[in-house]
Amino acid sequence: MNETVHPKRSRRSSGAITLRDVAKLAGVAPITASRALNTPAQVSDEVRQKVLEAVQRTGYVPNRMAGGLASSRSRLIAAIVPSTVMSVFMETIESLNHSLFDAGYQLMLGQSDYSAAHEELLLEAVIGRRPDGIFLTGILPPGRARTRLLASGIPVLETWDLTPTPIDMLIGFSHLDIGRAVASFLMGKGRRRFALIRAQDERAGRRATAFAEAVAQSGHADALVINVGDARSLKGGREAMARVLREAPDTDAVFCSSDLLALGAMTEARAQGILIPERIAIVGFGDVPFLADMVPSLSTVRINGADIGRQAARFLIERAEGRAVSPSIVDIGFTIVERDTT
Amino acid sequence: MNETVHPKRSRRSSGAITLRDVAKLAGVAPITASRALNTPAQVSDEVRQKVLEAVQRTGYVPNRMAGGLASSRSRLIAAIVPSTVMSVFMETIESLNHSLFDAGYQLMLGQSDYSAAHEELLLEAVIGRRPDGIFLTGILPPGRARTRLLASGIPVLETWDLTPTPIDMLIGFSHLDIGRAVASFLMGKGRRRFALIRAQDERAGRRATAFAEAVAQSGHADALVINVGDARSLKGGREAMARVLREAPDTDAVFCSSDLLALGAMTEARAQGILIPERIAIVGFGDVPFLADMVPSLSTVRINGADIGRQAARFLIERAEGRAVSPSIVDIGFTIVERDTT
DNA sequence: TTGAAAGCGCTAACAA
DNA sequence: TTGTTAGCGCTTTCAA
Numbered sequence A, B: 001m002n003e004t005v006h007p008k009r010s011r012r013s014s015g016a017i018t019l020r021d022v023a024k025l026a027g028v029a030p031i032t033a034s035r036a037l038n039t040p041a042q043v044s045d046e047v048r049q050k051v052l053e054a055v056q057r058t059g060y061v062p063n064r065m066a067g068g069l070a071s072s073r074s075r076l077i078a079a080i081v082p083s084t085v086m087s088v089f090m091e092t093i094e095s096l097n098h099s100l101f102d103a104g105y106q107l108m109l110g111q112s113d114y115s116a117a118h119e120e121l122l123l124e125a126v127i128g129r130r131p132d133g134i135f136l137t138g139i140l141p142p143g144r145a146r147t148r149l150l151a152s153g154i155p156v157l158e159t160w161d162l163t164p165t166p167i168d169m170l171i172g173f174s175h176l177d178i179g180r181a182v183a184s185f186l187m188g189k190g191r192r193r194f195a196l197i198r199a200q201d202e203r204a205g206r207r208a209t210a211f212a213e214a215v216a217q218s219g220h221a222d223a224l225v226i227n228v229g230d231a232r233s234l235k236g237g238r239e240a241m242a243r244v245l246r247e248a249p250d251t252d253a254v255f256c257s258s259d260l261l262a263l264g265a266m267t268e269a270r271a272q273g274i275l276i277p278e279r280i281a282i283v284g285f286g287d288v289p290f291l292a293d294m295v296p297s298l299s300t301v302r303i304n305g306a307d308i309g310r311q312a313a314r315f316l317i318e319r320a321e322g323r324a325v326s327p328s329i330v331d332i333g334f335t336i337v338e339r340d341t342t
Numbered sequence C: 001t002t003g004a005a006a007g008c009g010c011t012a013a014c015a016a
Numbered sequence D: 001t002t003g004t005t006a007g008c009g010c011t012t013t014c015a016a
Helices: A019-026 A030-038 A045-058 A064-071 A090-102 A116-128 A144-152 A175-188 A202-217 A234-247 A259-271 A289-293 A305-320 B019-026 B030-038 B045-058 B064-071 B090-102 B116-128 B144-152 B175-188 B202-217 B234-247 B259-271 B289-293 B305-320
Strands: A076-081 A106-111 A133-137 A156-159 A169-172 A194-199 A224-228 A253-256 A281-285 A299-302 A329-331 A335-337 B076-081 B106-111 B133-137 B156-159 B169-172 B194-199 B224-228 B253-256 B281-285 B299-302 B329-331 B335-337
Touching: A019 A030, A019 A045, A030 A045, A064 B064, A076 A090, A076 A116, A076 A305, A090 A106, A090 A305, A090 B106, A106 A116, A106 B090, A106 B106, A116 A144, A133 A305, A156 A305, A169 A305, A175 A202, A175 A253, A175 A281, A175 A299, A175 A335, A194 A202, A194 A234, A194 A259, A202 A253, A224 A234, A234 A253, A234 A259, A234 B289, A253 A259, A259 A281, A259 A289, A259 B289, A289 B234, A289 B259, B019 B030, B019 B045, B030 B045, B076 B090, B076 B116, B076 B305, B090 B106, B090 B305, B106 B116, B116 B144, B133 B305, B156 B305, B169 B305, B175 B202, B175 B253, B175 B281, B175 B299, B175 B335, B194 B202, B194 B234, B194 B259, B202 B253, B224 B234, B234 B253, B234 B259, B253 B259, B259 B281, B259 B289
Parallel strands: A076 A106, A076 A133, A133 A156, A156 A169, A169 A329, A194 A224, A194 A253, A253 A281, A281 A299, B076 B106, B076 B133, B133 B156, B156 B169, B169 B329, B194 B224, B194 B253, B253 B281, B281 B299
Antiparallel strands: A299 A335, B299 B335
16 A cells, blocks of 8 residues: 555646556557547457446546647647638638548648748748648748748648649639730620729739730720728728719729629719629629629629638648649639629 | 868758857857747847847747647647638638737638538647647537536637636627527517528527527427528528428518528529518628628628637637736627618 | 756567 | 657757
């Protein structure tokens, strides 16, 4: 009876139940308990039974930090998005998160606010967690952040854009193609005087430029370009549309860099009694879920965000588990969804 | 020359630069390098200088899994929300994420999809990461998940609701009060025949019930209650409004459990040529950023989500760092924002 | 102010 | 199939 009755844990212990406790209760070695939980096929039925019972009784929850440290596999995936509120990226993040969770991975979310400086800080913090993969929205331009990431050896998936020279994997679509496609779509409808309402976002800029070049090459007057700060501001769209109507009253088609800006533009047009699509056609970008049911419903460019998320999860997990088989560059394309506003 | 020229790392090493490498380069012991980075005040200027230089030269990024394991502090906060896409919670998550990042913490995001079963799995996975705190949307009802969480000893912050018996900390508001307040607000405007459009969500249910009781107690006819599945579906709001107009054509006020449902209701009313607010008043819930600029602009119940996020970060970090000073229950309140639709 | 030793809780590697 | 041993990369503890 001189054994410790209160099994005094070392002063450093966190106090939680550990695999050792479980193993002791099950009467096996810790590594055997570990195998019973992680690779059950490697263990006899009887042992597995006893270990699971001990887990139940103790309420043991494995410490993934310890596991990750020992195995160099954190089962953590980091995602960096420019914004979350009312944003077109959330559909992707939602499906990514689901797919990851089903495979036993956890998502760490970082928000860059469209700032390169912030993104660099974020990446540094993220690398410190040693995630098994990093999901980036956009292409990471050459620079310190990219060098760091490369040096870290963590699998990286860039999305939402195309480049012949990704860091590693890429799932995206061409913003230039979208600009051109929307331009021909509208020209095909007989529209002749164009305006662009675009947020301060480099990718939106490329769509706009491609659009403007396409209409110019077809011999039309230069498109009027209105810059607004925030892609999520309906108000910005309203004000931009007011300027369009003032500065180029003969405009008959407007391409907006987000659905919310488009909704703002529609709102202003309606407030001024301008008929849509009769007088002016409007096209948005993103296909946020609910605008399909507005009256009039918004024509827009649809990106299959959920599909990006699913494929991203697959790619990242494949890399994490060392079976890299998928092609590393995927163009996921886009669709012009025609509804009432054109 | 018999020293290893290629400093062969042990077969288990991840290969990344470690604190040891930095320390060696700086000519100090690992623990000194650790102090130079984490508690610079404890170290001489000269040593600090040399260590920082070595960090620069090597591109060292500390392994937070190892640090967390050794110190029992992960600097990770987990947040569980019912949904992310087009959701009223994202404003909170965004500000939580920012506040955490500024304090050197990282956010892990889990999505419960309004499912208790899923939430339990999520919590189990989350506990395994040993976060320094857990942010929950809603109150966790007694049950296995709550017991587990309690046993884990991880600080928990419940939000978005009130209860006298939180697990630990609480930042919320009263759904009953909201239901009652909106009822008196509408009755005060002279409205007499009410309808509720509500999503399948327990909290929305409580707002609706309180609303219905309040109008009944004032001697009005029972409010018509229409259930819809998804709070984020504009279409659901439209269909519900169509039913309201069919089943109770004399309805003159509708309270919807989300702004998106309210937008759907408005859309349907307009499609049927019904004047808002003249014939029917509409009130939403959540005050999603952009609806203020619609025409007509939506009257709604505003929750200061960004403030919840900020305070949540403060509470959780205080607990994590062992200086628990804030009150543990905070009623953050709500505001009825009157706009065009009433 | 600096360092040596030990250990956080787990798993890889090797052995039986 | 099971166990022993030795780390993973860091920080706590204690000592100088």
